[in-house]
Amino acid sequence: MKKLMLVMLSVLSSCGGMGKMSLTTWGEDYIEQEIPAAEFEDGYTVKYTKFLVVVNEFQLATKTGTKGPKQAKPVLVDVHLAGPVELELFSEVPAEKWDSVSWAIMPSADAVVLGAIAATDVERMKTEGYSVWVEGTVSKGLVSKSFAWGFKLNTQYTECKSDDHGEGVTVTTGATAVVELTMHGDHFWYDDLQSPDAKLRAEAIVAADANLDGIVTQAELNAVSLTTLPVGQYGTGGASQVKTLGDFVTALGRTVGHFRGEGECLATTR
Amino acid sequence: MSRLIVLSCLSLLACGGTERTRTTFPVQVSARSSGLVTDSGWSVTLTKATAHLASVRFFSGKAQLARATPWWHRALISNAYAHPGHYAAGEALGEVLATLDADLLAGPTEWGVADGVTGAYGSLQLGFAEGGLEVEGTATKGADTVAFSTRFTPPAPLEGAAFSHEMTTSPGRVDVQFDLSVVFSRIDFALVGSGAKPLDTMSPAFNGYARGIEDVSAYVTTWSAQ
Numbered sequence: 001m002k003k004l005m006l007v008m009l010s011v012l013s014s015c016g017g018m019g020k021m022s023l024t025t026w027g028e029d030y031i032e033q034e035i036p037a038a039e040f041e042d043g044y045t046v047k048y049t050k051f052l053v054v055v056n057e058f059q060l061a062t063k064t065g066t067k068g069p070k071q072a073k074p075v076l077v078d079v080h081l082a083g084p085v086e087l088e089l090f091s092e093v094p095a096e097k098w099d100s101v102s103w104a105i106m107p108s109a110d111a112v113v114l115g116a117i118a119a120t121d122v123e124r125m126k127t128e129g130y131s132v133w134v135e136g137t138v139s140k141g142l143v144s145k146s147f148a149w150g151f152k153l154n155t156q157y158t159e160c161k162s163d164d165h166g167e168g169v170t171v172t173t174g175a176t177a178v179v180e181l182t183m184h185g186d187h188f189w190y191d192d193l194q195s196p197d198a199k200l201r202a203e204a205i206v207a208a209d210a211n212l213d214g215i216v217t218q219a220e221l222n223a224v225s226l227t228t229l230p231v232g233q234y235g236t237g238g239a240s241q242v243k244t245l246g247d248f249v250t251a252l253g254r255t256v257g258h259f260r261g262e263g264e265c266l267a268t269t270r
Numbered sequence: 271m272s273r274l275i276v277l278s279c280l281s282l283l284a285c286g287g288t289e290r291t292r293t294t295f296p297v298q299v300s301a302r303s304s305g306l307v308t309d310s311g312w313s314v315t316l317t318k319a320t321a322h323l324a325s326v327r328f329f330s331g332k333a334q335l336a337r338a339t340p341w342w343h344r345a346l347i348s349n350a351y352a353h354p355g356h357y358a359a360g361e362a363l364g365e366v367l368a369t370l371d372a373d374l375l376a377g378p379t380e381w382g383v384a385d386g387v388t389g390a391y392g393s394l395q396l397g398f399a400e401g402g403l404e405v406e407g408t409a410t411k412g413a414d415t416v417a418f419s420t421r422f423t424p425p426a427p428l429e430g431a432a433f434s435h436e437m438t439t440s441p442g443r444v445d446v447q448f449d450l451s452v453v454f455s456r457i458d459f460a461l462v463g464s465g466a467k468p469l470d471t472m473s474p475a476f477n478g479y480a481r482g483i484e485d486v487s488a489y490v491t492t493w494s495a496q
Contacts, residue, residue: 238487
């Protein structure tokens, strides 16, 4: 039935008309509200207070090589704030099946700031070259640690597709298609880079607070060798250079970008 | 079960609409075992390295990691749908189901002839038999020398090792090379716990050994046309 609808959309779109496309982003409840304890293998809860990302290079295209509209400016947005948030409205989009959609999360010194983001945060993102900055707390019972981590990742997402909408996006004449770049805040807490049995887990990250000041820093994560963690947790698949918990969390940071909910893209590190 | 999947792909337009042709190809096991230096600076000399193997299965799904150089700048999780747990094996395309005790220090060892089908191969699954990877040797750092022996058997077959090849009926050979520099890279022989021969299984050194075996980038698989 879903395939039939997609085919019908493709037929409707091939009429030579024009439509619109609204590019949005959303952090879902996991980033806006919390990741509840029931999701964690070890019972922790994570609440983000900031989840800044720089979205850039969104491009509509087809597999046959036709290029469509492209994102005009990089955008810095805090997906902890209530969303979805519109990043850009493409008002003149040829009505057709754009089956080769790509975008990137990457640092930018001239990103347009969307929504209420503190000037100090904007300054840090731009001058220190971060593409992702997350702050929040991880807690269980009386234990609570805060974190503020920045990542200078440059990740290109290509060949985006979703189960609900298929490859890319279909723009129909006179209508507005909505494409949501969905951020998955739970990914920072997975305990394996490859296994389908990966679990959300926080104990090792909480325990990384070596000076017991209640703050888990990236320096403290970098000081934790994975060889000190139980075998069977924090597996790295084929990422042989991921040796510390800091490396591991950074690797997971490349996976936060998704497409139209649970959809995925090919992620390439640049 | 896996054999059933492979055979089901032999029919026309099976398994996702791709036409397949039955093929066979030999598989061998080899190793890179010289010049081993761990991340913590130990030089390792092996006197024994035996891989106890049970199976290798080939799949269409791409490995989640593609190596590039320099790694830190270029490759981590690339050329794949990057999501923890989202490695998808895809279609089963070939397999060798035979136990093998391969002496990795003795040169290439024939494993067997794989039954398979043509198509785009993307990854493999490596199954170890009891004993896993068994090693003995010495590690030296400055004036310190540590004699060690250990073995580790992964509790489940290792999935998602890269093998990118368009398999046809043309003759050739698959070589699964154990890169022992990857296997040993995480071991700090200063952290052997209660002992190194045999290696204390609760020690960080053993943990590093186990993680090295489970690092699928340690298995470099190539095709050689004949």
